[in-house]
Amino acid sequence: MKIEENVPLSSLTTFRTGGPARFLISVEKKEELPQAVAFSREQNLPLVPIGHGSNMLPPDDGLPVALLKYLPNSISETEKDGKTFVIAEAGAVWDALVSYAVSRGLWGIENLASIPGTTGAAVVQNIGAYGAVIGDTLHSVEVFDTHEEKFRTFSREECEFGYRTSIFKTNADRYVIVSVMLALSSKGMPNLQYRDLTVYFEKKPIEPTLVRVRDAVAEIRTSKFPPLDTYGTAGSFFLNPIFTATSVKAIREKYPMMPVYELPEGGVKVPLAWIFDQILHAKGRREGGAFIWEKQPLVIAGEKNATTRDVLVLAEGIVKDFFAETGIKISPEVRVFGKDKEKFS
Ligand SMILES: Cc1cc2nc3c(=O)[nH]c(=O)nc-3n(C[C@H](O)[C@H](O)[C@H](O)COP(=O)(O)OP(=O)(O)OC[C@H]3O[C@@H](n4cnc5c(N)ncnc54)[C@H](O)[C@@H]3O)c2cc1C
Known part of the structure; x- marks a missing residue:
């Protein structure tokens, strides 16, 4: 576990604005989480998880908090009852997880390609785009409950997903997401109901394979959002x-x-x-x-x-x-x- 002081939030967020965070705790394994919680309590500061800061706008005069960056980022796979489950640690780059699924021929998250940020935060926000949300494929989430100081597993139903929300957003001061399990399918169908995607494949009469759907989403998104290296x-x-x-x-x-x-x-x-x-x-x-x-x-x-x-x-x-x-x-x-x-x- 590494602790840094007065770290500029402008270096931790995609808006590239914001003054210093009082502390930044970088956690390399889940066993360190109780220690991170204890540190924030000793300092009498709220513990605020941060991923890639792509959904945050911190104040110009800084945040009197202990930011927690959960770094573990492995992606693995397991089979159960003929289904494929992909398990990603919360620090995994979300789009790397999409690429992993696509490379393994697994359907379910291709419409969520190219969304910036980490896998942990993707669940907090129930990220959504092009007719899909992460809640569609989520099987379960492992969290550290900072109130009860223990690890817990939430089923999809217990996550209370809604439009860009979940129990982890409505209880932002309580749970640190540790890993996420998705139920993906090798026998999926392209989800082209979203207008931009329908039009894309009407204009290009090619078979909407898994790779092509992912690439189409990435291409459409590039034409809509500002390039992060410039803005x-x-x-x-x-x-x-x-x-x-x-x-x-x-x-x-x-x-x-x-x-x-x-x-x-x-x-x-x-x-x-x-x-x-x-x-x-x-x-x-x-x-x-x-x-x-x-x-x-x-x-x-x-x-x-x-x-x-x-x-x-x-x-x-x-x-x-x-x-x-x-x-x-x-x-x-x-x-x-x-x-x-x-x-x-
Ligand atoms: C160009 C651009 C396009 C985008 N397009 C979309 C889009 O199409 N759809 C969409 O839904 N979003 C979109 N977003 C928003 C953003 O990418 C998502 O909300 C993403 O999930 C944020 O990930 P992050 O790691 O950057 O989270 P952060 O901004 O670091 O954190 C977001 C929230 O999650 C909490 N959090 C982070 N990690 C954890 C953890 N391990 N445990 C508990 N809480 C945690 C934070 O405290 C914070 O409340 C876009 C953003 C950008 C910059």
């Missing part, structure tokens, strides 16, 4: 509001042209991107070094000089205008902290 970003900044079939009626009446999507996990998703584009004309909005990404209005990108403050001021302005137009309060998908969090509550 800071955390992908989509806001959560799409979720409605019930009844509550969506009023907003559909106001904007009859607006598309809506039924979510596999329940509820109706109203596409913010459409409202940002068609109603708020948000493209091109800017604050300091932060601006709305031209090709995808839900994405906030930052130039090299961008600060967390720039991103927050831009985001708050959009939340306010969105509310004035629709009566709906939207909230960030990206994790914000302390007083910044209150701004969106």
Whole structure:
């Protein structure tokens, strides 16, 4: 276990903003987790797990926390009752896990290719894209419960997955994800229901093999998101509001042209991107070094000089205008902290 002091968060997050974290604890094996918890208690600081920081926006004046980076990253496989289970430690790069599955001919997570970050965080957020979520294939998760100070295993049902959420997100101060077990299939079918993918394979009349679906997703994503080597970003900044079939009626009446999507996990998703584009004309909005990404209005990108403050001021302005137009309060998908969090509550 390694402990560093006053580590700049700008070096730990993909927005590349944020002041120092009081401590950064890097853990190399799961047996060290009780020690890491004890250290944060001695320091009287919250323990905050961090992966690749691709879904975090820490304050410019830093975070008085003990950050925990869980480094183990092995990927392995086991067969049970004719099914293939892939087990990845939480520090494994998510896209490396997708590549592993594809190289082994295993279907189930190819639509989630190229999402930045670690496997542990992927579960916290129930990452989703192109008509799939990690919750679809998740079998179980091993965690360290910092309250009870013991390792526990959660079944998929116990993870309480929802749209970009799980029990690990709603209890962010409690669980450290250690490893993840996915149930994948060698007899899968391509999931091309998402419009961009349907169009892709209509335009290119080739058989949608596992490799091709993964490559198509990667190609489509490259055309939508800012390149991380040039801009800071955390992908989509806001959560799409979720409605019930009844509550969506009023907003559909106001904007009859607006598309809506039924979510596999329940509820109706109203596409913010459409409202940002068609109603708020948000493209091109800017604050300091932060601006709305031209090709995808839900994405906030930052130039090299961008600060967390720039991103927050831009985001708050959009939340306010969105509310004035629709009566709906939207909230960030990206994790914000302390007083910044209150701004969106
Ligand atoms: C360009 C871009 C595109 C993106 N596209 C998508 C997309 O299509 N779909 C999508 O869902 N997301 C997307 N994201 C968001 C992001 O990639 C995911 O949320 C990802 O899972 C975050 O992984 P991370 O390791 O960077 O997590 P971090 O940002 O480091 O952490 C995210 C949260 O998880 C917690 N956490 C991290 N590790 C652990 C652990 N081991 N145990 C417990 N808690 C932990 C953290 O405390 C934090 O609350 C995108 C981001 C970028 C930059």
